[in-house]
Amino acid sequence: MKIEIWSDVMCPFCYIGKNNFEQALEKLPFKDQVEVEWKSFQLDPTLDPAETKNTMTYFKEKKGFPDAQANQMMSQVTQMGKNAGIDFNFETALITNTFAAHKLLHLSKKYNKSNEMEEALFIAHFIDGKNVGDVDTLVAIADSLGIDKEEARQAVISEEFNQEVNEDIQQARNNGITGVPFFVLNGKYAVSGAQPVETFENALQQTYKETVSPFQDLSNGENACGPDGCSI
Template sequence: MKVEIWSDVMCPFCYIGKNNFEKALEDLPFKDEIEVEWKSFQLDPTLDPDQTKTTFEYFREKKGFPEAQAKQMIGQVSQMGIKSGIKFNFDKALITNTFSAHKLLHLAKKYKKANEMEEALFIAHFIEGKNVGHIDTLVAIAGSLGINTDEARQVLTSEEFNDEVKNDFSEAGSHGISGVPFFILNGKYSVSGAQPVEFFANALQQTYEETVIPLKNISGGDNSCDADGCSI
C-alpha cells in the first residue's frame, strides 16, 4: 500500500500532519506494508533564494497581515503543534525559497532516506531557525544523515533533480492540489490538511481493507497551507 505526501518545509501544517500520520501508523498491524513517498510542493516559488524574511515580515509584506493578526494566527498553530508534540519556534524561523531543499529531498530518496530528510528539514526550519535555502546549511543536513556532502553540494549547485522536483509540482497540479499537506492513499482516497491521529488511522484502515476505487476526498476539515496562506 502506497501513501504519497505532498509537502513544503515552510508549511507548519505539513510538520503537524507528518507527526499525526506517523503516530497513526504506529499501532496499525499492517504498518510494515505501507510505502511512504514524499513529494515536493512550493507554497511560494516567487521568494528570492538569496534572501530570508522572518515569519512576521513575510505575513506583513506578502499577505498584508498586521503583526497582531499574524501573532494570533501563529499562536493558534503553535498550540496545534504542542498537541502534536512539536514546539515551533516561529520567532527564529527564516522564510526563503525552498526549491533547493526539495532537490535535497530527491537526493535523499536515492538513498531511501526521504522521511529522515523531511524531518531534518522541518527541525532545521521550525525549531533551529536555520536557513534551509542556503547551500551550506543543506549540505550539512545531508551529512548529518550520512549522505555524501560532496554529492549533496554537486546536486545543489547544478540542475540535477530539477526535473524531478518540477514533475512533483506538475503532478500536484494534475491532482488539483492547491494546498499542503496532501495525502493520496494507494491512489484511492485523498486527505488534505493536518488531520488528527484518529482520522489518519481510520483512513489508512479503510483504504487497506477496500479495493481500489476512483480518488475520493475523505477529509473532514482543512488545516493546510496554500499560496494565499495557512487556514485553520
C-alpha cells in the same frame, strides 16, 4: 500500500500532518506494509533564494495581516504544534525559497532516507532557525544523515534534480492540489491538511481494507471447485 505526501519545508501544517500521520500509522498492524513517498510542493516559488525573512514579516507582507492577526495565527499554530509534539520556534524561522531543499529531498530517496530528510529539514527550519535555502546548511543536513557531502552539494547547486521537483509540482497541479499537506492513499483516497491522528487512522484502515487486504467472502463457500475437489 503506498502513501504519497505533497509537502513544503516551510509549511507548519505539513510538519504537524507528518507527526499526526506517523502516530496513526504506528497504531496499525499493517504499518510495515506501507510505503511513504514524499512529493515536492512550493507554497511560494516567487521567493528569492538569496534572501530570508522572518515569519512575522513574511505573513504581514504576503497576506497583509495586521500584527494582532499575525500574532493570533502564530499562537494557534504553535498550540497545534504542541499537541502534535512539536515546539515551533517561529521567532527564528527563516522564510526563503525551498527549491534547493526539495532537490536534496530527492537525492535522499536514492538512499531510502527521504523520511529522515523531511524530518531533518522541518527541524532545521522550524526548530533550529536555519536557512534551508543555504547550500552549506543543506550539505550539513545531508552529512548528518550519512549522505556524501560533495554529492549533496552537487545535487543542490546543479540542475540534476530540477526535473524531479518540477514533475512533483506539475503532478500536484494536474491533480488539483492547491494546498499542502496533501496525502494520497494508494491512489484512491485523499486526506488534505493537518488532520487529527484519528482521521489518519480511520483513512488508512479504510484504504487498506478496500485496496490491500484479501477479499472478504460474503458467501458460504459452497458450489465451487478447488485443488481438493468440488463442494456442494
